[in-house]
Amino acid sequence: MIMRIPGVFVIVLIFCSGCHPVGPNYQPPSPDLPASWHNSLPSDKTGAGEKKVERTDWWMLFDDPLLTGLIQKACNDNLSVKEAVFKLQEARAQRGIGQANLHPTLDASYGSTVSRSYGETGGGNENKLFRAGLDAGWEIDLFGGNRKTVEKLTANLDASEENLNDARISIAAEVALNYIDVRVGQERLAVAMENLAIQEETWELNQARYQAGLSDELSVYQASYNLEGTRARIPALNVSLEASLNRMAVLTGNYPGSLHEKLATTSPIPILPESIAIGIPSDTVRARPDIRVAERNLAARTAAVGEATADRYPKLTLSGSLGLSSLTFGNLFDLDNRNYSYGPHISIPIFNAGAIRKNIAVQTAVQEQALVQYETAVLNAIEEVENAVKAYEKENERFLILTKATSAARQAAKLSQKKYESGLIDFSVVLDSQRSLLTFQDQMVESRGDVAANLVRLYKAMGGGSVFMENMNQSDAHQ
Structure with missing residues (x-):
C-alpha cells in the first residue's frame, strides 16, 4: 500500500526549507588597532620583520637541542595539555549531538x-x-533554533581548539623560563664556588701572614667572615636550582627528580638571536589564541541569542x-x-509569564559581556607586548652595563690582591673588591637570564609559535 502525504505537508516542508534563522547574524569584531607599537626594538624600528613571529618556532632560535626536546615533550605530555585535548574531544562530541538533532x-x-x-x-x-x-x-527547524544551537556548539569547538593551542604556547614558554632558571642557577652556583675558592686562598694567605707576624689577627677574621658569607649563599642556590629542576620535570609530565641526570651537565644560558621581528599590533591580534578564544566565545554567545529567540515561535x-x-x-x-x-x-507558546523574553534578555546581556571580554583581551595583549618589548630592551642595556662592571671588578680584585700581598694597601680594600666582584658576577648572570626570559615573555605575548601549535593540534582534532 502506498501512503500519500497530503499536499499541505508538502507546502509546509517547502516553506520550512526557505526559512531563515531568527536572531542576530554574527559579525566578527574589528577592533581599532594602532598601526605600530609605541615601544620598538632597534632591530625592528619599522615594526615589521622578514619573519612574522606567529610563524616562528621561537625556541629554535636559542639553538639548544635539549631545550627544543623538552618543549616538544611538554607539548605532548603535560597534564594541562592532556586535559585541554580531552576538552576538545568533549566539545566535538557536543557539536555532534547538536548536529544529530537536525535529522529525523x-x-x-x-x-x-x-x-x-x-x-x-x-x-x-x-x-x-x-x-x-x-x-x-x-x-x-522552522525558525532556526536547532541551527543556532549547532552554530553555538561549533563556535565552542573552535574555542576549545584555541584553548588547546593557548595551553601549548603557555607550556612552551613556561618550560623555556624554567630551563633558563636551571641554567642561571647552575651558573650562579659556579660563580659562588669560583669566588669561594679565591676567598679560601685569601684566608689561607692571611693565616700564614698572621702566623709570620706580617699582619694582625683582624685580617684573619675579616677573611674568615668573607669566606663563610660566600659559603652561606650556596645552600640557598641549591634549593632554588632543585625547585627549577623539579618544576621542569612536572611540566614535561614526569615526577620530580626525573630530569636531574639529563640536566646535570652545566650548559650556557640559551644564546639570543641577533635580531627580533615584532611585527605590528594586528599580527599579534591574529596570532594570540586567547584573543581567538574570546572571539569564538562571542560568536557562541551571539548564536545563543538566536537560539533563545527561536523559542518565541x-x-x-x-x-x-x-x-x-x-x-x-x-x-x-x-x-x-x-x-x-x-x-x-x-x-x-502562548503564556509563560515572560520567561522566553527574559531568557532572550539574559542571552543578550551575556553576548555583550563576551564582546567586552574580547575587547579586554585585545587591550591586555597590546599592553603585554608593549611591556615585554620595554623589559627586554632595558634588561639588555642593564646586562651590557653589568658586563663592563664585572670586568672592572675582576681587574680591581686582582690588583688589590697583588697590592695587599706587597704590603701597599690595607686588607679591607681586598675585602671590598672581592665582595664587589661576587656581587657583579652574580648580578650579571641573573641579568643574562632575565634578558633571555624577557625574550621568551615577548614571544609569548606576541603569540609566537601559534602556527607550530596549530599543526600539532591537527592530530588531536582527529583523535
Missing part, C-alpha cells in the same frame, strides 16, 4: 502484554497482545509509525495485522 529519528519497538479480567464467579479470561513497529519523528514536528499487532505471536507478521499513523504536531 527512527526507533524500533517490540512488546507483549498479558491481561486478565475477573467476573463475579471469580473466573476470567487471559488475553495476550503482541506488538512490533517503527516510530519516526522529525522536528522541522511555533515548533513543528512530523511523526509517524508503522506497526504490527496480533493476539498471537505466530500471526504478528501477517500483513493483515499492520497499522500506521502519521501527522504533524505544532506547539505554539
Whole structure:
C-alpha cells in the first residue's frame, strides 16, 4: 500500500526549507588597532620583520637541542595539555549531538502484554497482545533554533581548539623560563664556588701572614667572615636550582627528580638571536589564541541569542509509525495485522509569564559581556607586548652595563690582591673588591637570564609559535 502525504505537508516542508534563522547574524569584531607599537626594538624600528613571529618556532632560535626536546615533550605530555585535548574531544562530541538533532529519528519497538479480567464467579479470561513497529519523528527547524544551537556548539569547538593551542604556547614558554632558571642557577652556583675558592686562598694567605707576624689577627677574621658569607649563599642556590629542576620535570609530565641526570651537565644560558621581528599590533591580534578564544566565545554567545529567540515561535514536528499487532505471536507478521499513523504536531507558546523574553534578555546581556571580554583581551595583549618589548630592551642595556662592571671588578680584585700581598694597601680594600666582584658576577648572570626570559615573555605575548601549535593540534582534532 502506498501512503500519500497530503499536499499541505508538502507546502509546509517547502516553506520550512526557505526559512531563515531568527536572531542576530554574527559579525566578527574589528577592533581599532594602532598601526605600530609605541615601544620598538632597534632591530625592528619599522615594526615589521622578514619573519612574522606567529610563524616562528621561537625556541629554535636559542639553538639548544635539549631545550627544543623538552618543549616538544611538554607539548605532548603535560597534564594541562592532556586535559585541554580531552576538552576538545568533549566539545566535538557536543557539536555532534547538536548536529544529530537536525535529522529525523527512527526507533524500533517490540512488546507483549498479558491481561486478565475477573467476573463475579471469580473466573476470567487471559488475553495476550503482541506488538512490533517503527516510530519516526522529525522536528522541522522552522525558525532556526536547532541551527543556532549547532552554530553555538561549533563556535565552542573552535574555542576549545584555541584553548588547546593557548595551553601549548603557555607550556612552551613556561618550560623555556624554567630551563633558563636551571641554567642561571647552575651558573650562579659556579660563580659562588669560583669566588669561594679565591676567598679560601685569601684566608689561607692571611693565616700564614698572621702566623709570620706580617699582619694582625683582624685580617684573619675579616677573611674568615668573607669566606663563610660566600659559603652561606650556596645552600640557598641549591634549593632554588632543585625547585627549577623539579618544576621542569612536572611540566614535561614526569615526577620530580626525573630530569636531574639529563640536566646535570652545566650548559650556557640559551644564546639570543641577533635580531627580533615584532611585527605590528594586528599580527599579534591574529596570532594570540586567547584573543581567538574570546572571539569564538562571542560568536557562541551571539548564536545563543538566536537560539533563545527561536523559542518565541511555533515548533513543528512530523511523526509517524508503522506497526504490527496480533493476539498471537505466530500471526504478528501477517500483513493483515499492520497499522500506521502519521501527522504533524505544532506547539505554539502562548503564556509563560515572560520567561522566553527574559531568557532572550539574559542571552543578550551575556553576548555583550563576551564582546567586552574580547575587547579586554585585545587591550591586555597590546599592553603585554608593549611591556615585554620595554623589559627586554632595558634588561639588555642593564646586562651590557653589568658586563663592563664585572670586568672592572675582576681587574680591581686582582690588583688589590697583588697590592695587599706587597704590603701597599690595607686588607679591607681586598675585602671590598672581592665582595664587589661576587656581587657583579652574580648580578650579571641573573641579568643574562632575565634578558633571555624577557625574550621568551615577548614571544609569548606576541603569540609566537601559534602556527607550530596549530599543526600539532591537527592530530588531536582527529583523535
